Amino acid sequence: MISPFLRTAAAAAALLAGAALVAPAADAQQPKHGGTLRFVMKYEPPTLSALNNTSTPTTSSKIWDGLVTYDIDLKPLPMLATSWSLSPDGLQYTFNLREGVTFHDGKPFTSADVAFSIMRLKAGHPRGRGTFANVTEVKTPDAKTAVVVLSKPSPYLLVALGPSESPIVPKHVFENFDVATPPGPPQHIGTGPFVLKEWVRGSHAVLDRNPNYWDKPRPYLDRVIIRFMPDAAARAAAFEAGDLDLGGLAPVPLSDMERYKTHPRLAVDTRSFAYTGAQHQMFINLDTPILKNKKVREAIAHALDLQAIVDTVFYGYAKVSPSPISVALSTWYDPAVQARKFDVDLANKLLDEAGHPRAAGGMRFPLRLLYNPFIDARLAEFVRQSLRRVGIDATTQNLEFGAYVKAVYTDRAFDLTVESLTNVFDPTVGVQRGYWSKNFRIGLPFSNSAHYENPEVDRLLEAAAVEIDPAKRKQLFSEFQRIVHADVPSVDMISPLEVIIANKKIRNYARGAEGLGDNFADVHFVD
Amino acid sequence: MLENRRLLRVLRRTVVQAVPTILGIIVLNFLLLKLAPGDAADVMAGEFGAATEETMVMLRQRFGLDVPVLQQLLAYLGNLAQFSLGQSPRYGMPVSELIGQRLPSTLMLMGMALAIALGIGIALGTAMALTAGRWPDRVLSVVSLIFYSVPGFWIGLMLIVLFSVKLGWLPSGGQETIGAGLTGIDYVLDRLKHMILPATSLALFYVAIYGRLTRAAVLEVASQDYVRTAAAKGLPPLAVTLRHIVRNALLPVTTLAGIHLGGILGGAVVVETVYSWPGLGRLAFESVMRRDFNVLLGVLLLSSFLVIIANTLVDLLHAWLDPRVEVR
Numbered sequence: 001m002i003s004p005f006l007r008t009a010a011a012a013a014a015l016l017a018g019a020a021l022v023a024p025a026a027d028a029q030q031p032k033h034g035g036t037l038r039f040v041m042k043y044e045p046p047t048l049s050a051l052n053n054t055s056t057p058t059t060s061s062k063i064w065d066g067l068v069t070y071d072i073d074l075k076p077l078p079m080l081a082t083s084w085s086l087s088p089d090g091l092q093y094t095f096n097l098r099e100g101v102t103f104h105d106g107k108p109f110t111s112a113d114v115a116f117s118i119m120r121l122k123a124g125h126p127r128g129r130g131t132f133a134n135v136t137e138v139k140t141p142d143a144k145t146a147v148v149v150l151s152k153p154s155p156y157l158l159v160a161l162g163p164s165e166s167p168i169v170p171k172h173v174f175e176n177f178d179v180a181t182p183p184g185p186p187q188h189i190g191t192g193p194f195v196l197k198e199w200v201r202g203s204h205a206v207l208d209r210n211p212n213y214w215d216k217p218r219p220y221l222d223r224v225i226i227r228f229m230p231d232a233a234a235r236a237a238a239f240e241a242g243d244l245d246l247g248g249l250a251p252v253p254l255s256d257m258e259r260y261k262t263h264p265r266l267a268v269d270t271r272s273f274a275y276t277g278a279q280h281q282m283f284i285n286l287d288t289p290i291l292k293n294k295k296v297r298e299a300i301a302h303a304l305d306l307q308a309i310v311d312t313v314f315y316g317y318a319k320v321s322p323s324p325i326s327v328a329l330s331t332w333y334d335p336a337v338q339a340r341k342f343d344v345d346l347a348n349k350l351l352d353e354a355g356h357p358r359a360a361g362g363m364r365f366p367l368r369l370l371y372n373p374f375i376d377a378r379l380a381e382f383v384r385q386s387l388r389r390v391g392i393d394a395t396t397q398n399l400e401f402g403a404y405v406k407a408v409y410t411d412r413a414f415d416l417t418v419e420s421l422t423n424v425f426d427p428t429v430g431v432q433r434g435y436w437s438k439n440f441r442i443g444l445p446f447s448n449s450a451h452y453e454n455p456e457v458d459r460l461l462e463a464a465a466v467e468i469d470p471a472k473r474k475q476l477f478s479e480f481q482r483i484v485h486a487d488v489p490s491v492d493m494i495s496p497l498e499v500i501i502a503n504k505k506i507r508n509y510a511r512g513a514e515g516l517g518d519n520f521a522d523v524h525f526v527d
Numbered sequence: 528m529l530e531n532r533r534l535l536r537v538l539r540r541t542v543v544q545a546v547p548t549i550l551g552i553i554v555l556n557f558l559l560l561k562l563a564p565g566d567a568a569d570v571m572a573g574e575f576g577a578a579t580e581e582t583m584v585m586l587r588q589r590f591g592l593d594v595p596v597l598q599q600l601l602a603y604l605g606n607l608a609q610f611s612l613g614q615s616p617r618y619g620m621p622v623s624e625l626i627g628q629r630l631p632s633t634l635m636l637m638g639m640a641l642a643i644a645l646g647i648g649i650a651l652g653t654a655m656a657l658t659a660g661r662w663p664d665r666v667l668s669v670v671s672l673i674f675y676s677v678p679g680f681w682i683g684l685m686l687i688v689l690f691s692v693k694l695g696w697l698p699s700g701g702q703e704t705i706g707a708g709l710t711g712i713d714y715v716l717d718r719l720k721h722m723i724l725p726a727t728s729l730a731l732f733y734v735a736i737y738g739r740l741t742r743a744a745v746l747e748v749a750s751q752d753y754v755r756t757a758a759a760k761g762l763p764p765l766a767v768t769l770r771h772i773v774r775n776a777l778l779p780v781t782t783l784a785g786i787h788l789g790g791i792l793g794g795a796v797v798v799e800t801v802y803s804w805p806g807l808g809r810l811a812f813e814s815v816m817r818r819d820f821n822v823l824l825g826v827l828l829l830s831s832f833l834v835i836i837a838n839t840l841v842d843l844l845h846a847w848l849d850p851r852v853e854v855r
Contacts, residue, residue, distance in 0.1 A: 201629075203705075227803065228803075230800060231803070234687075401565075404565075405569040
């Protein structure tokens with residue numbers, strides 16, 4: 001049997017070379033066994049599993065496999081499923097499962113586990129309820145075949161089955177385990193390349209090599225240590241001291257990144273990964289009377305220099321992403337949607353026309369500008385200053401996360417909010433929630449905070465959600481992007497790059513679209 | 528006999544005072560926490576980056592947030608009455624277990640920091656007092672002023688840069704060499720190595736305080752009649768200093784150290800963060816951010832116990848240092 005990863009190995013090597021990491025061809029052929037990878041995460045999740053939690057893609061995939069995994073272009077590759085087919089009506093996915101796979105506790109992996117996992121993800125995963133909403137049942141005609149039956153076509157289903165999003169868990173362990181409780185160490189049993197050995201809360205988790213992994217001779221590493229370090233300076237110090245090998249999501253301050261680029265031991269790897277679909281946008285509260293006027297919203301968009309945001313706030317580690325669908329989702333982003341020209345005069349003119357002349361003191365009207373505290377506060381500061389230039393007296397408020405979520409999504413006590421509604425791997429799953437009128441839900445985090453209502457947009461989103469022809473679906477999303485861009489319920493700004501810092505001696509840590517959600521089975525050290 | 532009866536009286540008084548204090552701390556903290564905008568479900572759903580209304584309802588149910596505040600408080604107190612700190616819904620494990628995992632390392636860090644602070648502080652203070660007005664006093668005064676005014680996290684980072692990054696002598700963070708599986712003396716040495724930098728960073732601020740305090744107290748005591756008498760009867764200067772001066776000068780220092788114990792517990796958050804040290808301070812801080820109130824209340828409860836115990840110990844220490852002090 002040909003390993004699915006052999007095919008990706010070449011692609012990964014090419015990528016690494018592209019990222020200025022010199023990867024001699026010989027390494028890809030004869031990786032050496034052994035070594036401990038020290039991986040850092042910023043925050044400690046309540047569980048390492050992605051079964052009912054979406055903050056854990058980079059830990060879950062090491063312990064649990066998915067049915068499929070992806071190459072860098074989001075093309076599905078075999079993982080626990082060796083092959084699959086879709087019925088012509090788009091209502092039945094048949095997965096043929098891998099033989100001879102066992103869970104960490106020695107029990108065999110069968111189609112019953114697949115059926116159980118998918119229904120459990122539908123019941124308990126924060127995104128799973130949406131992703132698997134159309135799944136009516138999973139049939140298991142035999143131990144190595146699983147048939148997912150849908151009530152409506154779900155074109156995004158196959159991209160939702162990666163290990164970092166939809167882990168396949170053992171039925172015998174989770175059957176009697178509460179749907180909503182974060183799985184603890186006794187439940188950390190999967191088929192993945194690494195086995196949980198120890199988890200010291202607030203400090204680290206130790207994962208040991210799974211000697212019975214189906215993808216022999218992988219995994220190459222003996223051990224992966226995941227350290228949870230919330231302080232950027234501490235992470236930087238640990239990297240410098242040689243205590244860490246790998247970290248994602250810009251583990252050290254971007255302002256320090258130049259230093260790491262010339263570091264003898266460490267490399268900076270900047271890519272964007274389609275599975276994350278990173279996107280920062282500013283939602284405009286359409287319930288605010290002044291902002292109901294489209295000219296005002298356009299003026300706000302014209303007042304922002306997106307390229308300057310990329311260059312200054314993000315030190316160049318981002319891309320301008322002017323459409324509601326992130327440029328990171330290259331399959332769906334429509335390049336015809338371009339950023340509004342940065343033009344202070346035009347913005348001023350539009351605001352004058354909208355009937356908001358500058359009063360004494362030079363300001364036209366005040367606005368409350370909030371920002372998600374997980375985003376660099378300087379982005380909100382940049383927006384604030386840009387708006388003041390055109391006479392909008394924006395005031396920012398620094399709220400910690402719980403207070404922020406309540407202010408925006410429950411109290412709606414904001415006019416503009418700089419958000420980070422990531423697009424994840426598919427617009428139906430990641431983008432629709434922000435613009436679909438039926439998802440205007442008071443009290444629901446990351447819903448339609450602008451209170452945007454456009455029947456045509458609703459129709460396009462709903463049609464795209466069940467369209468199985470990729471070309472037609474792309475067209476629907478293109479139209480959606482053009483309409484939303486014209487309506488300006490949000491100013492879509494930038495897509496931050498992943499920014500990984502890695503020990504120069506490690507290879508293949510992010511082979512596919514899942515980025516560091518890779519299962520690390522192919523990670524190895526070179527001399 | 529007399530000593531023992533006195534001790535018992537102290538303990539009884541402590542318990543009588545502690546119960547209402549702790550109850551007050553719990554109720555007040557509980558209500559204060561409820562004032563914070565957003566709840567655990569908001570935070571958790573926010574961290575997920577996605578949620579449905581059903582998820583929110585489910586989360587609130589599981590966190591026990593779907594009932595009125597008063598009922599939540601009563602439920603919590605009911606749990607306490609059965610000696611249970613409750614469950615952390617976020618971690619899906621008992622609060623006592625979460626705290627139990629972190630308590631030993633926190634106490635060790637605190638103990639070591641306090642030992643460093645007292646040891647160096649008293650030594651510095653004595654040295655300053657004995658050379659009062661001369662250059663060693665001036666230099667040490669400036670040094671202690673620097674310790675006092677430079678923020679702990681910065682000192683911490685600079686220590687890491689010097690001792691871990693540049694010299695490579697000590698680890699940059701954490702509380703042990705992860706996964707090394709050390710045992711016996713190696714294990715103890717490894718833990719000590721990891722503790723030196725955080726304990727020092729935590730201690731420096733208090734070194735300055737104890738230094739200044741000791742200096743003032745020693746100067747005051749040194750001018751007392753009995754010190755002159757001791758010198759007059761021919762005792763060597765070292766004996767006079769140690770037995771007659773420093774011992775008496777320790778009283779204000781120990782009082783303050785008792786008070787500081789609580790402060791160190793809270794102030795350790797910064798140092799714990801810089802050194803990625805899995806301590807109670809960070810657990811408490813993160814519980815606030817995540818609105819995981821069961822955990823937070825558990826930590827606060829424990830901290831109030833610790834402070835009360837520490838104060839009792841200081842009372843007893845006083846009685847020992849100065850027989851004139853009657854433990855009331």
